[in-house]
Amino acid sequence: MARRAFLHVGTAKSGTTYLHDLWWQHRETLRHRGLLLPGAVMRDHFVAAAVVKGMDALVSRLDEEQLRTWDRLLERSGEWSDDVLISHEHFSDSPPEAAAGALDRLAAVADEVHVVLTVRDLGRVLPSAWQQRVKQGARQPFGRFLGSARRGDGEQKFWRYQDVPAILDRWTVGLPDERVHLVTVPPSGAPRDELWRRAGTVLGVEVTGLDTVPRLPNDSIGIVEAELLRRVNDRFPRERRSLDVTRYRKGAFTRDVLAGSAPAEPFVLPARHHDWVRERAEAMVATLGERSYDVVGDLDDLLPAAPRAGRTPDEADDAELLDAATVVLDRLGVAPPEALDDALELIAAELLARTVPDPEPSGR
Structure with missing residues (x-):
């Protein structure tokens, strides 16, 4: 039985690709240091998240063996006597009943269940999220996306992945606050490996001295x-x-x-959208500040920086x-x-x- 099971549930666009890259790059070293990433490959955690939350379009394509991916991760976790980490951002928007079921199953294979959420400020998340959607086939112009996110109409999916208090409400039922870990993404200009070190602090594993150069290609576009x-x-x-x-x-x-x-x-958040984004971020920080979660970093990291000069995609x-x-x-x-x-x-x-x-x- 595992000592502690850490479930990293998101958020999207909060450095998850960077962390996944390094966790799997150093998987064997981390295992020797007491942290197991169960599964054969990184994709197993994605498939597990898809099964847990019920991503019908993908789950319908899985064969019988793939449908058991979440079960296999749990079985392997139960065989391990130290700490375990399962991570994918798609866990974040699971329905409440799916989240509760996942926590119950983790509790059956570990003495303690911990939920980890990495969070980035909305001023950087919004442009990044729109870019990711375009890569996935979206046709909505950037300005319309921002307007829709501001109003909340038609952008429920964005907020399901980025409404941090709501995500935590779904994923912390029955957990004491000290087992809920909020890791803030450092502001621009911080050392590149700061997020990596913050995550290591939560997981209780020594990560200093490990190579922090990601191997996955950076697919960011202008x-x-x-x-x-x-x-x-x-x-x-x-x-x-x-x-x-x-x-x-x-x-x-x-x-x-x-x-x-x-x-x-680079992408910038238009100045005309800064006020509502700042207000939304301040409200989120205030809500989180009223709770007793373990915060690694600073909640002020979640406040967007002042507007920067620059164009938007709509101006190309x-x-x-x-x-x-x-x-x-x-x-x-x-x-x-x-x-x-x-x-x-x-x-x-x-x-x-x-x-x-x-x-x-x-x-x-």
Whole structure:
């Protein structure tokens, strides 16, 4: 039986990819230091989260062995006598009954169950979340996404992953506050490995001296590239959208073809949205401050920084979009047309043509 089972349930866009990379990169070292990541590969934790929360579109594709992934992680945890870590951001928006069931099952294989939540300030999360959605096929312009998030209409999914008090309400039933760990993502300018060290503090494992250079490629894109992809998404026929297309679009296509097709230009939160984002963040910090959770970092890390000068994806013009599209098509070995609309159609066609069905579900 495990001594402590740590379930890291999110949040999305809070450095989870970075942490997963390092945890699995150093998996054997961490095991020797008393922390087990059960499962054969990182994807097992994604599949387990999908099973727990009931991601029907993916679960319906799983074979009998894959459907037992969560069971196998629990079985392996129960065989371990020290600490265990299971982690994926998709746990965060599980329904209350699914969260309660998962905690009960963990309690059957560990003396103590701990829930860990990493959290990043909304000023950085909103642009990052929109970019991620575009990689997954979203067609909503950045400005409309921000307006919808502000009003709460149609953006329930965003808040299911980012309403931190509500996530904790679902995932802490029956747990004492000292077993609920809130890890704040450091503000911009902090040492790169600060989040890694904060997470290590929660898990009670020594992580200093381990390589903190991530091995997974950074698939971040700039505003022109993101807006180009959003417009390509508009050209996709609804009946051709699939998990396989999504996997290729947000993976190999973004990483190997789209990234670097335009000058690097970071995302910024428009100044006109700063006040409501700040108010929402302050309310969240106030709520969390009234609770007795174990906070590693500082709740003030969750307050957005002052607005920065810069453009938004909505301000990318057709000329620079066509320039980026020309680079993309050249990388695909396709002669680019002179008109942007034609280029968008060609890129969409190439995305479909190059999609290869995935024999196994992937969480990356």
